[in-house]
Amino acid sequence: MADLNELKEEFVELLNEENPIENPPKMHEEEKTEWGTLNEEIEYIDPQFRSTKSSLDSQELSYKLEKKLELLDFELNKFKNANEKLETILKSAKDKEKDAKKLNETLEKKLEQVKLEQSAWVEKQQKAIRQREKARKDSQKNLAAAISHNEREEFNNLKQQFQALQEERKRKENRDNKVISKLTREKMELQNKLFELEERSRDRRRSPIVPASRSTAETQTPIEEEKGNIEALTPIEIFSAHSRVLEVVKQSTLSDGRVQKTLADGHILIVFPDGMRQEKYQNNYKITYFPNRDIKQDFPDGSTQYFFAETGAFQKVYANGKQTIRFNNGQTEKHYNDGSKKIIYPDGTVKRITSNGEEVCMFMDGVVERTDNKGVKQLIHPGGNIEMTETN
Known part of the structure; x- marks a missing residue:
């Protein structure tokens, strides 16, 4: 096995x-x-x-x-x-x-x-x-070369005209200052007359006069009310002071609390409950005094002028819609119906703004600055040199 x-x-x-x-x-x-x-x-x-x-x-x-x-x-x-x-x-x-x-x-x-x-x-x-950069540089060179001798001569002529206008404006300002000084003196004279009227009113109040009839008492009442209005006036209200020198021929109190007076020369004085006063003349001229010391004037031709007491600025609106604004620092602006503007600065610089947003600014040294509505700015120097920049 x-x-x-x-x-x-x-x-x-x-x-x-x-x-x-x-x-x-x-x-x-x-x-x-x-x-x-x-x-x-x-x-x-x-x-x-x-x-x-x-x-x-x-x-x-x-x-x-x-x-x-x-x-x-x-x-x-x-x-x-x-x-x-x-x-x-x-x-x-x-x-x-x-x-x-x-x-x-x-x-x-x-x-x-x-x-x-x-x-x-x-x-x-x-x-x-x-290629685009080269084309832009070539365009700048061509634009600089395009300013011919005639255009530079025209620019110099405009500059001379501008300087002449500046001198004319200064002469007008001096003339206006003289007028203002004259009006100030007249205002002081009116204030003196008002002071004399107040003295006479006080003398009448001291003397014991007994009214002979009701009509006599009614004629005395407006004098007392006029005296109270005189004491409430401010020195700036030259026209209103002149109105109170005139005799009040009619007076009425309306339902809303306004007091309406008709003076001797035909114009109407309205006193509102809030302190505002308004004077209306027969030639459709109207002047309004506001409680904050602003003054508004409505002229017969449809234009209006407004004085701002706080800033010292004047605004005038014409019947065609054009506006002129003058500030306390000397700056003036003109606004047109098409949306364009013209601004004159205290240093003499003039800026124009078109309705499509383009700006042209002329400086006193002869430099012109142009800015299109796309933000491309162009500086043209008196010698003809041009600088171009693009704002973001």
Whole structure:
């Protein structure tokens, strides 16, 4: 029995040497037990068969070897099939690797092409920017050269006219100052006359006068009321002071609390409850004194003038809608119906603003500044040089 097992193992080793496999099949324990039991039974039943043991063992060995060979063939075929599948998988992996490599090369070529196109586009844009910059500089040079001798001469003439207008304005201001001084003196004279009237009124009040009739008492009442109004006046109200010198021929109190007086020259004085006073003349001239010391004048031609006491500014609005504003510092503004403006500053600078937003500013040193509605500013110097800037 031991010899048979050794023979089987040698045969398996021989097969492994010819066709080596990683895990050669081994005989199971059940097979070994079966072979041992079979041999023992044979020897026990008939010892005479011991002589034929060798022949039986050889047959069994042949049978077992055939079975093992079949098993080995099955395992070998199984290994071949697995090997073929593995080769197929490896081939597919290699094909996919080749495809991925080709795709990577294609992407790299496209990326390189995109980089070249981008570089060409950037170069094209830079070239266009340089061309536009050159065109702008050429335009500036051409614009500077376009100012001819006649235009410079015209500019000098305008400058001389402007200086002449400035001198004329100064002469008018001096004339106006003289008129203002004269009016101030007249105002002082009127104040003196008012003071004399107050003294006379006090003297009449001290003397024991007994009214002869009701009509006499009624004529005395307006005098007393006029005296109270005189004491409430301020020195700035020249016209109102002049009105109180005149005789009141009619007086009435309206339902809203206003007091209306008709003076001897025909014009009407209205006193409002809040202290506002208004004078109306027969030629449609009207002047209004507000409690905050502002004064408004309405002229027969439809224009109005307003004096702001707090700032000292005058605003005149003409019948056609044009406005003139004069500030306390000497600045004058003219506003036109089309939206344009003209501003004269105290230092002599003149600015014109058109209806479309363009500005032209003329300085006393001869420099002209022009700004269009897009924010492009142009400085024109007396020598003809031009500077251009662009505001953000």
